[in-house]
Amino acid sequence: MAARSLGAGGGLEATELAIRTAVTRLGASLLEDLLAADAGYRGPRIGCGSGHQAAFVSYRDKAIDTALGPVTVRRAWYHCAACGHGLAPRDAELGVAGASMSPGLAKMTARAAAAVPFAKAAGLLAELAGIDLTIKRVERSAEAAGTTAATAIGAQADAIRARQVVPLPPPGPAPDMLYIAVDGTGVPMTAAETEGRKGKADDGKARTREVKLACLFTQTTLDHDGRPVRDPRSSSYLATFEPAERFGQLLDAEARRRGYEHIRQPVVLGDGAAWIWHLAEEHFPAATQIVDLYHAREHVHELATLAARLLRGHRPDWLAQRLDELDNGDIPALLAAGRDLKFTGCLATDRDKALAYFETNAHRMRYKHFRSLGMFVGSGVVEAGCKAIIGQRLKLSGMRWTVPGAASIATLRCQEASNRWDEIWQRPRNQAATSEPGICQQHHTQTATG
Numbered sequence: 001m002a003a004r005s006l007g008a009g010g011g012l013e014a015t016e017l018a019i020r021t022a023v024t025r026l027g028a029s030l031l032e033d034l035l036a037a038d039a040g041y042r043g044p045r046i047g048c049g050s051g052h053q054a055a056f057v058s059y060r061d062k063a064i065d066t067a068l069g070p071v072t073v074r075r076a077w078y079h080c081a082a083c084g085h086g087l088a089p090r091d092a093e094l095g096v097a098g099a100s101m102s103p104g105l106a107k108m109t110a111r112a113a114a115a116v117p118f119a120k121a122a123g124l125l126a127e128l129a130g131i132d133l134t135i136k137r138v139e140r141s142a143e144a145a146g147t148t149a150a151t152a153i154g155a156q157a158d159a160i161r162a163r164q165v166v167p168l169p170p171p172g173p174a175p176d177m178l179y180i181a182v183d184g185t186g187v188p189m190t191a192a193e194t195e196g197r198k199g200k201a202d203d204g205k206a207r208t209r210e211v212k213l214a215c216l217f218t219q220t221t222l223d224h225d226g227r228p229v230r231d232p233r234s235s236s237y238l239a240t241f242e243p244a245e246r247f248g249q250l251l252d253a254e255a256r257r258r259g260y261e262h263i264r265q266p267v268v269l270g271d272g273a274a275w276i277w278h279l280a281e282e283h284f285p286a287a288t289q290i291v292d293l294y295h296a297r298e299h300v301h302e303l304a305t306l307a308a309r310l311l312r313g314h315r316p317d318w319l320a321q322r323l324d325e326l327d328n329g330d331i332p333a334l335l336a337a338g339r340d341l342k343f344t345g346c347l348a349t350d351r352d353k354a355l356a357y358f359e360t361n362a363h364r365m366r367y368k369h370f371r372s373l374g375m376f377v378g379s380g381v382v383e384a385g386c387k388a389i390i391g392q393r394l395k396l397s398g399m400r401w402t403v404p405g406a407a408s409i410a411t412l413r414c415q416e417a418s419n420r421w422d423e424i425w426q427r428p429r430n431q432a433a434t435s436e437p438g439i440c441q442q443h444h445t446q447t448a449t450g
């Protein structure tokens with residue numbers, strides 16, 4: 001038997017990998033033949049894309065890395081004298097204009113780089129797919145894919161808001177409630193990205209930039225104990241470094257896409273930050289506003305730390321009572337206990353500041369009432385989302401990002417977590433590739449020589 005002649009496990013491994021390499025090479029040559037069937041000659045003159053005519057110059061080779069390894073495609077090259085730039089229509093059709101990677105390989109690369117740091121992603125591609133790419137190429141390609149995806153999401157959002165696109169209502173009976181959970185978290189940045197920004201570090205300088213994150217999910221049923229149950233696979237995520245105003249527009253469009261207009265009860269969950277409630281009032285006036293219980297509890301802990309200075313040491317019973325009051329949504333009782341702390345001077349200021357959070361948000365903390373309506377009161381989902389989507393990839397030790405780099409990877413991770421990964425890649429071919437810097441230069445060089 002053939003298998004027996006392979007000998008021990010090591011022999012099998014070497015053989016299977018050798019066969020994979022051979023089959024992949026064969027595949028690459030098949031692909032090259034297929035590509036050669038159309039050399040992309042579209043007549044002596046074609047539109048250049050900017051209103052001029054570009055003239056046919058010659059056939060030129062282009063090297064493309066594909067999922068089957070490197071291939072060379074010979075295609076017609078045109079030059080526009082008015083723009084001074086060259087183009088190959090075939091490149092746009094194949095989705096490789098300005099790029100040196102095929103769409104298939106770019107997608108694999110983005111998948112790996114969205115999951116793990118670039119160096120690890122390059123290692124995974126080499127081991128799992130037999131494709132060798134430098135770390136820098138993995139980074140550039142994945143970031144270009146994420147940037148393209150973010151641009152497409154923005155354009156779709158604008159179209160939805162302008163009613164040029166009307167999202168279909170969700171299939172089946174409409175869910176009962178739509179939750180829009182909003183949060184922000186800091187992503188570590190390079191010095192250039194935080195220059196002149198104020199931060200929380202000891203020297204007063206910022207080390208991070210805030211990414212705004214939203215998780216939208218629906219809920220229709222309650223469990224045996226009357227607790228709300230999130231509809232399975234109903235979460236979608238949105239992340240951006242853009243200002244709150246733009247974030248609000250993207251969020252508005254995402255809510256509409258999720259069927260906001262067909263759902264009985266929208267709910268906005270937030271951590272108490274004022275910008276979140278401004279957005280809620282502007283875009284979702286019908287929504288019930290709830291301060292996420294986990295965040296509110298943190299504020300009670302802070303108040304208890306302050307109280308301990310007056311009550312001579314840690315007083316677990318004081319804290320436990322306040323947490324009970326919070327859980328019951330009895331904010332007046334909590335405030336009364338807080339005001340009983342007879343501080344003077346800056347401690348009094350600290351107390352008033354801490355209490356202001358509960359005063360301002362009291363109507364968003366009627367937890368007993370919200371629970372009786374069968375609503376979620378804690379945004380554990382968005383907390384987990386923040387940790388998983390942002391923290392596990394963008395906040396690993398030693399990482400320093402640029403805003404565009406972090407934004408693109410965050411976008412890829414959001415699309416993946418939203419089960420919308422494939423939608424990123426379904427766009428017109430001539431928009432499929434944004435330029436990779438190294439390749440752009442090659443493009444210009446070709447123009448100059450041609």
Ligand SMILES: [Zn+2]
Nearest residue numbers: 048052080083
């Ligand atoms: Zn032109």
